[in-house]
Amino acid sequence: MKILAVSGSTRPGSLNTSLLRAAADVAPEGVDVELWQGIGDLPIYDQDLDAEEPPESVRRLRADWAAADAILFATPEYNGSVPGGLKNAVDWASRPRGEAPLLNKNVAVVGASMGQFGAMWAQADLRRILGIAGARVVGEDLPVTHAHEKFDSEGRLLDPDLEERLVRALETLAAESTPVPA
């Protein structure tokens, strides 16, 4: 079972990307978590660009997301919602209508922030947006609060409770998903 891990943050020191790397480390047997990076390469969604031959970065997004058995998103919160770059990627992946990579795709949402709420508004918005885009949103939110205190300098998780919740999120997502035929 291949779960694609998509971070809503492109910065190298991203806590959300660290969370996904930690998820890859603790993934249950038979679950392969693979980090996908390409959000920063996408142009701003433009219906006129979304023609017969869309840009290469968009084709890559659509091929990779379509091939994933499930997708785990980790979102930061910017001004109370999903970062623009992540929303833009969801917009690209919500088309073409009827054969969009997100259509009926099993997805789960987690999120990390340095504050006390753990990106919970961004997670709620992302779940809503993904649902509108046609995805099946599985499991509960996983708000990671004070995220800058949750990893050691090597990016390993310091919080056993968080590790357990991450494992449970992956187990739930994997249990709901069936492998996409190759």
Ligand SMILES: Cc1cc2nc3c(=O)[nH]c(=O)nc-3n(C[C@H](O)[C@H](O)[C@H](O)COP(=O)(O)O)c2cc1C
């Ligand atoms: C433009 C901007 C807006 C932000 N707005 C919020 C917010 O509304 N709520 C929150 O909890 N944190 C907010 N933050 C803090 C981010 O959650 C924090 O920087 C987080 O570490 C970003 O995720 P990353 O480490 O994965 O890049 C904001 C940060 C930036 C740069």
